[in-house]
Amino acid sequence: MRVLLALALAAALTATGCRRPEPQPKAPTGPMKERLAQYAVVRLQIDPGALTGKERDMLPPLIEAARVMDDLFWKQAYGDKYGLLAKISDPDTRLYAEINYGPWDRLEGNAPFVAGFGPKPLGANFYPPDMAKEQFEAAASASADAGAQLRSLYTLVTRPEGGGLAAVPYHQAFAAELKVAAARLREAARLADDPGLRRYLQLRAQALLTDDYRASDLAWLEMKNNTLDAVIGPIETYEDRLFGLKAAYEAYLLVKDKEWSRRLERYARLLPSLQEGLPVPPGYKREKPGTDSDLNAYDVIYYAGDCNAGSKTIAINLPNDEEIQLKKGTRRLQLKNAMRAKFDRILVPIAGVLIAPDQRAHVKFDAFFANTMFHEVAHGLGIKHTLRGRETVREALKDQASTLEEAKADILGLHIVTELHALGEYGDTSVMDNYVTFLAGIFRSVRFGAASAHAGANLTQFNFFEKRGAFSRDAVSGAYRVDQARMKEAIAALAQSILRLQGDGDYDAVKAFLRDTGGASPVLGGDLRRVARAGIPMDVVFEQGNPF
Numbered sequence: 001m002r003v004l005l006a007l008a009l010a011a012a013l014t015a016t017g018c019r020r021p022e023p024q025p026k027a028p029t030g031p032m033k034e035r036l037a038q039y040a041v042v043r044l045q046i047d048p049g050a051l052t053g054k055e056r057d058m059l060p061p062l063i064e065a066a067r068v069m070d071d072l073f074w075k076q077a078y079g080d081k082y083g084l085l086a087k088i089s090d091p092d093t094r095l096y097a098e099i100n101y102g103p104w105d106r107l108e109g110n111a112p113f114v115a116g117f118g119p120k121p122l123g124a125n126f127y128p129p130d131m132a133k134e135q136f137e138a139a140a141s142a143s144a145d146a147g148a149q150l151r152s153l154y155t156l157v158t159r160p161e162g163g164g165l166a167a168v169p170y171h172q173a174f175a176a177e178l179k180v181a182a183a184r185l186r187e188a189a190r191l192a193d194d195p196g197l198r199r200y201l202q203l204r205a206q207a208l209l210t211d212d213y214r215a216s217d218l219a220w221l222e223m224k225n226n227t228l229d230a231v232i233g234p235i236e237t238y239e240d241r242l243f244g245l246k247a248a249y250e251a252y253l254l255v256k257d258k259e260w261s262r263r264l265e266r267y268a269r270l271l272p273s274l275q276e277g278l279p280v281p282p283g284y285k286r287e288k289p290g291t292d293s294d295l296n297a298y299d300v301i302y303y304a305g306d307c308n309a310g311s312k313t314i315a316i317n318l319p320n321d322e323e324i325q326l327k328k329g330t331r332r333l334q335l336k337n338a339m340r341a342k343f344d345r346i347l348v349p350i351a352g353v354l355i356a357p358d359q360r361a362h363v364k365f366d367a368f369f370a371n372t373m374f375h376e377v378a379h380g381l382g383i384k385h386t387l388r389g390r391e392t393v394r395e396a397l398k399d400q401a402s403t404l405e406e407a408k409a410d411i412l413g414l415h416i417v418t419e420l421h422a423l424g425e426y427g428d429t430s431v432m433d434n435y436v437t438f439l440a441g442i443f444r445s446v447r448f449g450a451a452s453a454h455a456g457a458n459l460t461q462f463n464f465f466e467k468r469g470a471f472s473r474d475a476v477s478g479a480y481r482v483d484q485a486r487m488k489e490a491i492a493a494l495a496q497s498i499l500r501l502q503g504d505g506d507y508d509a510v511k512a513f514l515r516d517t518g519g520a521s522p523v524l525g526g527d528l529r530r531v532a533r534a535g536i537p538m539d540v541v542f543e544q545g546n547p548f
Helices: 003-015 032-036 053-077 081-087 091-100 133-140 144-151 175-191 195-210 214-222 258-268 271-276 322-327 336-354 357-362 365-379 393-423 431-446 453-468 484-504 507-517 522-533
Strands: 039-043 155-158 166-169 228-234 249-256 294-305 315-318 331-335 471-473 480-482 539-543
Touching: 032 091, 039 336, 053 081, 053 175, 053 228, 053 249, 053 294, 081 091, 133 144, 144 155, 144 166, 175 195, 175 228, 195 214, 195 228, 214 322, 249 331, 258 294, 258 365, 294 336, 294 365, 315 365, 331 336, 331 365, 336 365, 336 431, 336 522, 336 539, 357 431, 357 480, 365 393, 365 431, 393 431, 393 453, 393 484, 393 507, 431 453, 431 480, 431 484, 431 522, 453 484, 453 507, 484 507
Parallel strands: 039 539, 294 331
Antiparallel strands: 155 166, 228 249, 249 294, 315 331, 471 480
16 A cells, blocks of 8 residues: 555544355445544554665665556456546545455455445456356366466466467566566666675566566575565465465565564574474374575565555565475564554454453563464474375365465464473463463454455364363453463364364365354354454554655
8 A cells, every 4th residue: 555545544534374165245334434444554664774775775666566566466356446446436435445456345255345346256357257167177177288377376367269268377468567567676686785685686577577486486585684675476375265376466575673583593493393293193294394494573664465455464474385395495574563563553452352351461562473473484384295195285275275274374383382382492471471362363363354364264263262162251241261271282183183184185174174163153243343343443554655
């Protein structure tokens, strides 16, 4: 969201990461200003002294490249941005469409909020709107080459004039825009003093023009000394709710917090021992995570595209390429300023409504940071290929993969921090700080709606914990209280279940598991309405573009 958009949102407010079968969305109710009020306005800024003069000079071309990603994500998520906005006369509704990258409310299960629109296509704009799943599978089965092209992360599926289906590579479909983005990355590269950053930006520019991202992913992993960083390109597949295949364009511009990062260095080195200690039989942890992973804290200065749509990302674990993860590992980026904004503006107020008064002191930023950090660490653990062959878990579980993977990362992250506490390896918080903050965090995340893989994962965890007695709810006050011993047992049990489901690669079993553990009960629904009545925002929208 650009500066003018966030300023307009502020004025409007003043005036007043896998998926289960989705229900038909209900149109949200209430004035548009109430919907806008679901987002707290946060300015993204940093200390100017964090960057050198040349690094500050790199920001304008990098922001221009990021804005191209924003425009491309509009095309993937909806289509003609300016055609849609021109049809909307009410400025508040137009602003809300910009926040949601289309006429569907991402915090309300993608229900339409603009007249004349029905449910959002599950395949967004990646596929023909009238394409049936069976037609896609038949076309993809015609030959190995056809299957590879149609299932590629980096192709649009179109219907040519003669009928059937065809795959169009992103670098062809969006050639003009990508040429501009690549030129801006190369301009920034010429200004970079850090050789690793310069090489990465050059390779990433080339990758945008070829859809071959492996060399630039490896170069990004190898950067160690740069302060300024950029994550840019088609990355996550959450927007494709039909098959979970197609990568969406996004960008982050980041500044490393070197002091916080030094505190985190040693946890990346623990990955092999953490993998060995997972509570599953050997076959489900036979893969060895890459040891070249690192773990750092950053402040974000710009979001664009997929990561800026609806609820905002607060941590990154990349690259997603399973082969690179096994060979080299990943980088885990904790987005500290965005995390702090959500903690202060959303999580603490939610705890004031739903957490028992005697446990509210356990809701701490350091615990929120740790839970998020170990969530990202956990993405690198477990298994990337099913036990039955070379098929990846993502390929086997298709549209269910994202929700199950997010649930795995959440619960394994909590398992990791539990084990580290027991070993005396993590002393920044108490384990009850992590547990109570995690429970408060579930209430924050389930508000994102059925369209979010993260919300679905959190519903699964909430219902599993409830059945295991990991927390209790006072029937009179509606306050929740964590039972430490039962929470620990429930974490281990859920971690084992999810790791087995991923290793088995049984699509139907995963679908049944997410269906049986998903869904919000009337009691939880009522508690979330209490949070809404308290006027607590659901997420944030950024005032960005000038970080100083």
